[in-house]
Amino acid sequence: MEAHIWIVGRVGTDPDVRIPQEGLLFTSFRLASTPVYMEAGSWKERPTTWIKVECGGLLAKNVSLCVRKGQQVIVGGKLRTDRWTDDKGVEQERTFIYATVIGHDLNRMQARVLETRARTPESDEAEEPLSAAVGATVDAEAAAAQVLDEAGAVLAEAASELVAPF
Secondary structure, eight states: OOOEEEEEEEEOSOOEEEOSSTTOOEEEEEEEEOOEEEETTEEEEOOOEEEEEEEEHHHHHHHHHHOOTTOEEEEEEEEEEEEEEOTTSOEEEEEEEEEEEEEEOTTTOOOOOOOOOOOOHHHHHHSOOHHHHHHSOOOHHHHHHHHHHHHHHHHHHHHHHHOOOO
């Protein structure tokens, strides 16, 4: 039996990309989730839970290109536990989420989505190696600024139509 989990939180670290061998790609980051509740008319916070999120394959590639520290995301995946013995002979364990789905929380931000094509055996052969794709740089700040400029222009135009002269 596997434990599946959904969690909403803020990305606490920029994604860390690992390529253990050509064609394999893993991305991980830490996620902070702080439950809030209403008490006596004001919002209160419970302690923050920090958890490692890891993913592989195409999801890892997309996370490495699109997710940044501070963003609010929704993560769905399988709860896993790593166990090991440290240098002092003490048994250690760490629980993490092996993500199958990661998305931006659109209650907290806006996003422009670029759809990737469906994967088929033929398209996998035609794709560049994952390691090369991760090496590609995306100027996210410039793209975000352009989106905000466009959105601002549209909002300004709409607002000018709503203002009635007195």
